[in-house]
Amino acid sequence: MTGAVYRCAKCGNIVELLHAGGGTMGCCGEPMSLLEEQTADSSLEKHVPTVERVEGGYLVKVGSVPHPMLENHYVEWIELSAGGRRCRSFLAPGQAPEAFFPGPEVQDAVAREYCNIHSLWKGVK
Numbered sequence: 841m842t843g844a845v846y847r848c849a850k851c852g853n854i855v856e857l858l859h860a861g862g863g864t865m866g867c868c869g870e871p872m873s874l875l876e877e878q879t880a881d882s883s884l885e886k887h888v889p890t891v892e893r894v895e896g897g898y899l900v901k902v903g904s905v906p907h908p909m910l911e912n913h914y915v916e917w918i919e920l921s922a923g924g925r926r927c928r929s930f931l932a933p934g935q936a937p938e939a940f941f942p943g944p945e946v947q948d949a950v951a952r953e954y955c956n957i958h959s960l961w962k963g964v965k
């Protein structure tokens with residue numbers, strides 16, 4: 841499936857599938873794990889990204905309570921898919937767990953984020 845994200849359990853490589861060809865994704869001589877897009881938090885820490893329409897674009901935030909942005913636990917990237925485009929903002933520890941994506945208002949805005957500890961999460965507007 842286009843857009844699927846895979847991780848290598850051995851070396852930690854993470855890749856996104858841009859065109860599905862039907863083969864098996866592999867790394868370090870083994871199949872890679874497909875990361876599930878989680879949509880519901882049951883833990884104290886909140887990961888589901890929220891998508892808010894703001895002037896000139898979309899603001900995506902991670903966590904109803906802001907997600908930690910520590911050296912050993914942080915949101916590595918936030919992605920917005922909208923109107924046939926997919927944009928990604930890469931974050932670093934110490935930054936706010938949010939990203940602004942300029943663009944027109946569309947009906948199909950979907951955000952994903954990747955936490956280095958708790959993996960892949962998805963939220964819709």
Ligand SMILES: [Fe+2]
Pocket residue numbers: 885887907913914955956957958
């Ligand atoms: Fe996390």
